Amino acid sequence: MQILDRTVVNRAKQAYSSRRVPLDEIKTLISEKRRPKSGDLVLARVVKLGSHQRIELPSGRRAMMNPGDEIIVAYGDRYAPDQYEAYVPGDLGPCHLVAAGGVAARAKSWHDRMGGPTEIEPIGLLGCARHEPLNIGDFALKHVPGPMPDAVFAVFGTSMNAGKTITAATLVKGFTDAGYRVGAAKITGTAAGGDPWLMRDYGAAEVVDFTDAGFPSTFNIDPETILDSTDNLLRALGSRGCSIAVIEIADGLYQAETAALAATEELRSILTGTFFAAGDAMGAVSGAADLARMGHRVVGISGALTRSPLACREAAKASGFPVFCLDELTNPEAVADWAALAGGRFETAAGQ
Template sequence: MVVTSRVRLNRISSSTRNAALPPEVIVGDQIVAAEGYVLAVRILDDKATYNTVEDTTGRMLSLRAGDILAGTLGTRRALRGYAGIVPTHIAVGDTIEVLNLGGILGRCTSVNPEVGAPFKAEVLGAILAFPELGDRVGRPAHIRDRAVPPADTLESRIPVVYIAGTCMNAGKTVAATELVRGLARGGLRVGAAKLTGVSLMRDALSMLDAGAIAALTFNDVGIASTHAGVTVTTAKGIFNRLAAAKPDVIVAELGDGILGEYGVQDILRDAELMGVGAAYVMAAPDPVACWGAAELMRREFDLPITAITGPATDNEVGQVYVTAGLGLPAHNARRDAAGLLAVVRKALAAWRVETDRAERHGPTRSRSAAATETAVPSLLAQ
């Protein structure tokens, strides 16, 4: 028999938003220890750094000892943050940790000293959902409730600008936001997506603020944090749903790095997803990362790099290396957003030409070769 109690939440983290939780919830003592399930926990300590949580509106709220938080079980593998897992067993009264700003909960296995130790939290119980009006028996809430369905087949043919990086905090979101802004101001309807990473609304909200007509993340598909094996169907579900808004182009950020553990490689190896790839912007912090990214994209994925951005392009030292040493465009998204936009628009125009040609005669070149051609001028190239 499930023992239940009523709990009033002080903080409802953004990772739980699919569950549509009210401020007052019923919790049960039978907990499913698996990703995506929603728990109520009590924060046990105070912190001076990394001490906030994003709520379901996108606001960052402070967390203090004694606050009761609704969070989502999940994993994290962040080089510059926490690593953590979902414990194999969780009971009321156990202590777990808050692994990210979006309220992901689990057992911390490794800490980056820059963010300090994570919040510790006492498990109060599994938050129960009552999906049918009049239900008297609840079931453990999960963020796949009300989620966008994943898809095995990509139905969308909207061109995608992929923003990847060599690591976290390499400048991907800045580049994605500036491209959304520039494309939208140029008269295009822009959809936006965050395809990999750990749950947080911030990046998608940034793209919406820049002019995207719609933005979705993997959390909208009921995924707390991505990993190999789930990202391809998640991305296809996101693109299919965004296509309903009739965008002219989708800007899609790939969270973490191309060698990380969030499933980016699966996306880059999927023929359907790369078939709609019109541009590939790479964010990198230094010249070595630029070289490594160029080699990986060419050898492992047979994909071109449309432009390199990020801290490696902060001044002419890195820019000269990228352009002269690698033969690639280098445009800093903060200081030269117009240059980055121009290169991407040219790639979009070339993709349109290549797609039209392939539909008439069949594909004749690899994606990396086709991307090097001079584009025929069009609205997208202006």
């Protein structure tokens, strides 16, 4: 352990994953043999650039990296069929940057378009004045008392890149345009700022994600823990005056945590309605049917397949559920119908 020179901290590129950790809390560098845990902050040196050549800063800017640069990231597992499968290593030896949002792990496998991960060399865990490792969980959102939003809509999907985020963001816009104060939450996934900022761009008054709950990634996090964090994130939105919340659940229904969450009564009981995003008709039909069998109130299908009118007609005919293109997700009549699913428990901000 050594006292850390402030200039070292200040010149390092701090990643989005560590955004809740004030830099002045970092006091020491712990370089002796340790087994890192998910969420532990690490100061690492870039050794060789791979598929991730930029790191996402807390501000949202994607800063270019060069070999020799020092970065502040968090250890975490990653599950991303279109990118990396990776796990927190058992030591502080060389590993990889497996997400631009700042996740350190050892990559086990990756999609063939990725070309290989960026190699990093941990210099040491970042610690507090008591010489204990700092973990982003130490800075998680505290328990929030009070009610949740009156209506909560979820967006599930077939996989990465199925159109979940744009579906969720467009729903945010539809409800916002109708006069509601809308909050957005991404409750699972891998640390990245792009989705929360998109929600802001589409009108969300408040945005939270699982990093606010202290997770760099939710892969291999117990579903009950995720449910507890979801409850708190939604109460945070409710406490900030949001009457409607739109939540996004990462990856597809075959991903372990997503499958477990979708099947729980605890999640279903807080949802007013569920949308399903897919890239093709067969995936849309299968996924929407699975959610319906689990007891979800499936409102409709959307996502990347809506780029094709033929795919939309196939999905609607085979599933029996309506398919909504993006512009239809902001249709005032449809938005009013969806809001009515909450039982008329609230009014628009304009009507209050």
